[in-house]
Amino acid sequence: MDDAFDTERVVDRAEEISAVGRAAREVLDEKHRARETTLGASRRTIQACAAAIRAVHRGEYETAEERIREASALLAEADAEVAAHPDVRHGGYLHDAKKEYAEANLTLAFVRGDPLPTPSALRVETPAYLNGMAEAASELRRNLLDCLRAGRLRRAEGLLGVMDDVYGLLVTVDYPDALTGGLRRTTDALRAVIERSRGDVTTTIVADRLQTRIEELRRDTGA
Secondary structure, X not given: OOHHHOHHHOOOOHHHHHHHHHHHHHHHHHHHHHHHHHHHHHHHHXXXXXXXXXXXXXXXXXXXXXXXXXXXXXXXXXXXXXXXOHHHHOOOHHHHHHHHHHHHHHHHHHHHOOOOOOHHHHOOOHHHHHHHHHHHHHHHHHHHHHHHHOOOHHHHHHHHHHHHHHHHHHOOOOOOHHHHOOXXXXXXXXXXXXXXXXXXXXXXXXXHHHHHHHHHHHHHHOO
């Protein structure tokens, strides 16, 4: 019999294989803990950001700031957990949380008239920031409609201008979705919101001018 097939020459690998298994479980246990912690922090971040945006629409800016600070702390926790696990970091859910965080900050800045925070200031990646900016611009529709109902036409036109400016920027960011986090889809959604908002503003302005003209005619005729 060929010595190559001599069973007495087979090396016992059981301990080596067990060692590989132990090491693999340690690595995967650590990744699993990081993933679970990050998932939980991301969910709570999204909830805090949604609460912040609702507070902005109600004019409760201090409450919005509190919720944003809460979201910031949660994101810092998540980032710390995945620092050693880039595969976990890029799982998608952290991107969504950072997008919501950018949206909350930018919505507050747009509505209150603050300087826009930069991606580096927020510690979010550019794709999450740009998607958050698109969604923040869409959120302005609610504030715009509130202004129309209150007769604040100049403010409504200003908000529409901000929405147009954001769209004008984002439509030029022409890169594959894999790089931008699906920005093209978010930008298309913003365009639809802008067109509806433009129609609302135009209709309200025309109605206001008509009402003004009617009142002028009444004064002129003494009616």
